[in-house]
Amino acid sequence: MLYIYKGEEIKKIDRQAESLGMDSFTLMEAAGSGLFRQLTDDFETSKQCFLILAGKGNNGGDGIVLARYLKTAGASCTLCFPAGLPKTEPARRHLDYYEALGYSYETEPFNLTATVMIDALLGAGTSLPLSTEMKNLCVWLNSQKAERVSIDVPTGASTDTGNCDSSVIHAHKTYIVHGYKPSRFLYPAASCYGEPSLIEIGLPQTARWTISTVSATSPSVQFKGSNAHKGTFGHGLLIAGTKSMPGSAALAALGCVSSGAGKLTVQTAEEAVSVIASHVPEAMYDFHTGVEDAHSFSAIAAGCGRPADDAMEDIVQQLLQQEKPVILDAGALAPRSYKAAKCSVIVTPHPGEFARMTGKQTKDIQLNRIQEASQYAVEQGVTVVLKGEYTVIAFSDGSGVVNTTGNEGLSKGGSGDTLTGILLALLMRHSSLEEAVKDAVYLHGLCADIWKRNRPAQALRPFNLHDWIPAAISEQKERGD
Numbered sequence: 009m010l011y012i013y014k015g016e017e018i019k020k021i022d023r024q025a026e027s028l029g030m031d032s033f034t035l036m037e038a039a040g041s042g043l044f045r046q047l048t049d050d051f052e053t054s055k056q057c058f059l060i061l062a063g064k065g066n067n068g069g070d071g072i073v074l075a076r077y078l079k080t081a082g083a084s085c086t087l088c089f090p091a092g093l094p095k096t097e098p099a100r101r102h103l104d105y106y107e108a109l110g111y112s113y114e115t116e117p118f119n120l121t122a123t124v125m126i127d128a129l130l131g132a133g134t135s136l137p138l139s140t141e142m143k144n145l146c147v148w149l150n151s152q153k154a155e156r157v158s159i160d161v162p163t164g165a166s167t168d169t170g171n172c173d174s175s176v177i178h179a180h181k182t183y184i185v186h187g188y189k190p191s192r193f194l195y196p197a198a199s200c201y202g203e204p205s206l207i208e209i210g211l212p213q214t215a216r217w218t219i220s221t222v223s224a225t226s227p228s229v230q231f232k233g234s235n236a237h238k239g240t241f242g243h244g245l246l247i248a249g250t251k252s253m254p255g256s257a258a259l260a261a262l263g264c265v266s267s268g269a270g271k272l273t274v275q276t277a278e279e280a281v282s283v284i285a286s287h288v289p290e291a292m293y294d295f296h297t298g299v300e301d302a303h304s305f306s307a308i309a310a311g312c313g314r315p316a317d318d319a320m321e322d323i324v325q326q327l328l329q330q331e332k333p334v335i336l337d338a339g340a341l342a343p344r345s346y347k348a349a350k351c352s353v354i355v356t357p358h359p360g361e362f363a364r365m366t367g368k369q370t371k372d373i374q375l376n377r378i379q380e381a382s383q384y385a386v387e388q389g390v391t392v393v394l395k396g397e398y399t400v401i402a403f404s405d406g407s408g409v410v411n412t413t414g415n416e417g418l419s420k421g422g423s424g425d426t427l428t429g430i431l432l433a434l435l436m437r438h439s440s441l442e443e444a445v446k447d448a449v450y451l452h453g454l455c456a457d458i459w460k461r462n463r464p465a466q467a468l469r470p471f472n473l474h475d476w477i478p479a480a481i482s483e484q485k486e487r488g489d
């Protein structure tokens with residue numbers, strides 16, 4: 009399991025560890041030795057010339073310990089403090105020990121050369137914008153012909169949001185200490201991390217946010233039921249599609265029947281049926297506009313290929329008054345309160361839809377996707393699936409997951425409809441709503457990843473996505489956690 013921590017949480021963890029007897033000096037030692045191990049995995053250290061640029065905080069302290077390990081191992085390494093000597097107590101103590109071993113340091117970087125430059129300037133304690141001194145250092149570092157390795161967070165990137173200073177370090181690799189920081193998954197900061205590696209420092213993992221995996225024992229993957237019949241795997245209701253958008257309903261229905269749904273009823277416009285039924289003969293059709301019989305379904309999804317009009321709002325309000333879990337997508341997403349809902353609600357907006365729901369700017373949402381989705385989920389008591397690269401799944405208890413499957417092949421109209429269908433099928437037979445949502449988002453992305461292994465991403469049609477569901481489920485069975 010991989011964990012995500014905000015900057016504040018890291019500080020709290022350090023304080024807690026200290027109060028339990030694990031001091032920061034020891035943690036810094038663990039970080040430095042972990043960094044050294046990772047560096048020796050990634051580089052033949054005897055053939056490299058290292059320069060470590062250390063800042064005044066604990067990120068710089070990690071750099072001091074790393075410098076000591078490299079020197080002790082006989083590697084060519086220069087430690088440099090271009091912005092002044094360390095100010096934190098553990099970093100100062102490590103520098104004392106470093107000097108006591110007879111090792112020296114520099115303070116002027118600009119004439120130094122190296123094949124690998126380590127950015128230990130700023131980490132989780134960064135506040136933006138960068139000082140002019142830091143900016144100049146970053147600009148210089150980015151201009152050097154060397155491999156750039158950042159420790160924890162590339163200097164100039166925010167820890168908790170996607171914000172970056174204009175001179176942010178563009179690392180080739182980032183060695184992330186203890187757990188991922190939100191900016192690893194938020195653009196533009198995410199694009200500055202290069203290849204990330206995680207450095208364990210022996211602290212217990214306590215984060216409420218994790219990175220997606222699918223369990224091989226999950227009902228989404230294991231499709232079991234001795235003496236099963238079509239009722240065993242649930243009956244879903246999909247309220248989707250109009251005369252002008254029958255395809256959305258067809259894509260959602262395909263996603264649903266390809267993911268193990270026992271039965272599916274599509275409530276749609278009569279004019280849309282011929283299109284949907286030609287692709288999904290398994291489905292049944294209903295032309296009502298009300299949802300009086302909602303209790304006879306296992307779960308309900310609404311909104312694909314529907315406008316956000318009064319009729320849709322009326323249906324949503326009826327759905328919120330019944331007790332079966334409801335997925336709201338596309339036209340069913342609107343600014344409204346869910347606080348009086350009698351059912352579990354999952355909203356699946358893309359960033360533009362989320363902006364419409366919250367009244368916020370799309371660009372602000374994108375910079376802070378994890379926080380924004382989480383805040384909404386907690387306040388409204390719903391599950392938010394905020395779609396896009398690194399889809400954010402936020403639960404009403406403040407926990408959540410960042411999904412890492414999927415690729416640009418999905419950036420086409422209709423991909424989200426397939427997700428809604430997969431989600432409906434998994435929700436119908438999963439005892440845990442949280443697991444169903446995580447598994448659905450993961451599997452949807454994995455379909456696109458399997459496609460991309462041998463085929464160009466641009467040629468992936470949303471219509472073909474459901475064809476890859478069997479391969480994605482099989483892959484999970486083989487390598488599930």
Ligand SMILES: NC(=O)C1=CN([C@@H]2O[C@H](COP(=O)(O)OP(=O)(O)OC[C@H]3O[C@@H](n4cnc5c(N)ncnc54)[C@H](O)[C@@H]3O)[C@@H](O)[C@H]2O)[C@@H](O)CC1
Nearest residue numbers: 035036065066067130131132133134135137138139160186
């Ligand atoms: N539990 C953990 O995860 C551990 C983390 N450690 C390291 O500790 C780091 C965090 O250390 P700190 O909290 O000391 O933070 P930093 O080392 O990131 O830096 C804080 C210092 O940088 C200055 N600064 C912040 N923003 C600046 C800006 N824009 N321009 C110029 N100066 C700026 C601050 O005034 C402060 O002096 C982590 O990133 C990690 O490398 C390790 O020491 C071991 C334990």
Ligand SMILES: Nc1ncnc2c1ncn2[C@@H]1O[C@H](COP(=O)(O)OP(=O)(O)O)[C@@H](O)[C@H]1O
Nearest residue numbers: 395396397414415416418419421422423424425
């Ligand atoms: N670059 C990307 N990487 C990973 N997933 C992506 C990417 N672009 C789009 N997706 C996924 O594709 C789907 C698109 O959904 P959405 O925008 O609602 O499309 P539509 O409403 O047209 O079906 C979402 O699940 C989203 O997470």
